[in-house]
Amino acid sequence: MDSSAKPGPPGKIKIMTAFSHLMETKDFQSITTAEIAGKAGVTEGLIYKYFTDKKDLLHQVLHQHFTAFQEGIEAGIATKETCIEKLAAIVSASLASYAENRVLARILLLEVRNSLSYFESGAYAMVRQYARTLLGIIRQGMETGELRPDIDPYLVQKVILGAIEHTCLKQVIFDRKIDVSTAAAGIVDIVFNGVTHHG
Amino acid sequence: MDSSAKPGPPGKIKIMTAFSHLMETKDFQSITTAEIAGKAGVTEGLIYKYFTDKKDLLHQVLHQHFTAFQEGIEAGIATKETCIEKLAAIVSASLASYAENRVLARILLLEVRNSLSYFESGAYAMVRQYARTLLGIIRQGMETGELRPDIDPYLVQKVILGAIEHTCLKQVIFDRKIDVSTAAAGIVDIVFNGVTHHG
DNA sequence: ATTGTAAGTAAGTTTTACTCACCTTTGGGT
DNA sequence: ACCCAAAGGTGAGTAAAACTTACTTACAAT
Numbered sequence: 001m002d003s004s005a006k007p008g009p010p011g012k013i014k015i016m017t018a019f020s021h022l023m024e025t026k027d028f029q030s031i032t033t034a035e036i037a038g039k040a041g042v043t044e045g046l047i048y049k050y051f052t053d054k055k056d057l058l059h060q061v062l063h064q065h066f067t068a069f070q071e072g073i074e075a076g077i078a079t080k081e082t083c084i085e086k087l088a089a090i091v092s093a094s095l096a097s098y099a100e101n102r103v104l105a106r107i108l109l110l111e112v113r114n115s116l117s118y119f120e121s122g123a124y125a126m127v128r129q130y131a132r133t134l135l136g137i138i139r140q141g142m143e144t145g146e147l148r149p150d151i152d153p154y155l156v157q158k159v160i161l162g163a164i165e166h167t168c169l170k171q172v173i174f175d176r177k178i179d180v181s182t183a184a185a186g187i188v189d190i191v192f193n194g195v196t197h198h199g
Numbered sequence: 200m201d202s203s204a205k206p207g208p209p210g211k212i213k214i215m216t217a218f219s220h221l222m223e224t225k226d227f228q229s230i231t232t233a234e235i236a237g238k239a240g241v242t243e244g245l246i247y248k249y250f251t252d253k254k255d256l257l258h259q260v261l262h263q264h265f266t267a268f269q270e271g272i273e274a275g276i277a278t279k280e281t282c283i284e285k286l287a288a289i290v291s292a293s294l295a296s297y298a299e300n301r302v303l304a305r306i307l308l309l310e311v312r313n314s315l316s317y318f319e320s321g322a323y324a325m326v327r328q329y330a331r332t333l334l335g336i337i338r339q340g341m342e343t344g345e346l347r348p349d350i351d352p353y354l355v356q357k358v359i360l361g362a363i364e365h366t367c368l369k370q371v372i373f374d375r376k377i378d379v380s381t382a383a384a385g386i387v388d389i390v391f392n393g394v395t396h397h398g
Numbered sequence: 399a400t401t402g403t404a405a406g407t408a409a410g411t412t413t414t415a416c417t418c419a420c421c422t423t424t425g426g427g428t
Numbered sequence: 429a430c431c432c433a434a435a436g437g438t439g440a441g442t443a444a445a446a447c448t449t450a451c452t453t454a455c456a457a458t
Contacts, residue, residue, distance in 0.1 A: 027314055027315070045439070049435095145396055159358070163361045165364075194391050232445070243445095244448080
């Protein structure tokens, strides 16, 4: 368990923003605490006043970015009525977030999953909430008859999440543009209708 | 570019197997070079005779595991005739590999993607080859009419890869069993037929 | 026999995450 | 107005771990 991501004192904010900016050009491992402190204009020791760990800093920055992500998702599905529309909105909004916030995408997809401490962090709790929202929509769709009732909703959830993540994985890694609308439309088409040709 | 993963001298083999075993219980970051050398029964310096880096060691061990993975895949699709069958075989064989070789799965899904050096490694070259094979089958299926011709084959590839990876992600992280056959059948069903209910 | 090369060692060095004891500022209660 | 406690912030220091380098041993080929 790590401390939650409150706004906090100026020093903490400076550290988080400095680190976040460094993550735009470098990977977590190669960013040093000295570098963070230097860019933030504080001393190295202050980092450990507000963060238990270098990883805790990573997790709290992720938490911060994911909050905006979450809001984007909820705004995206708010107006939608049907399950299909909601799912399409989630796919679209998720891709859009990864496209416009590479730091979020890189942290979430590449940096955090290798250490167990992440899964005890507040950031991961938010991610779980996001996954639960998705699952809820899928279940609802199965009840209303929009979706097939004979499939495992958990698996549908995983396929959708996997499709979203893997679709922008390479672009995130090599810092290339993501064509959100066509990618989103394509994923939705494939997952909803399948890839086989039915004469 | 890193040196390829030749079998090599006894010291190198001992280092790689020791490291591989350590990866069963610990994550990359928390395994020290001293620990590796100790378990291998060699000195710490020898690691740097055969590996440019601690990460190079990781990449070469991945390369080694992925070779077996690749063979499993090719054996899986060898007997199959249709595109559909081949895709199902790839999904099944991939899940099976991740299920029975957690070190491979953990390295590939959790540990390597955060550093650019991986993408210049021989291990990544193998992964690309695997992805190309998958893409080839998809393209072939679109030509023969088994798959819809109006979709982007790259996107189909990404959805399938994403589905495979995300399906076993949690199990790999928390070291839980993977029910390969039902997961494979489910993924294939969803990706081939889609999730929407067609009256 | 000799020479050249690959395998292996052992003792550094440096970097880097993290600690700790110490200042400085702020603000609320009496 | 003053105290004092707590929060904000500092800077020197430590320990550990990745990596280097100078050296030794085995050993195959000429």
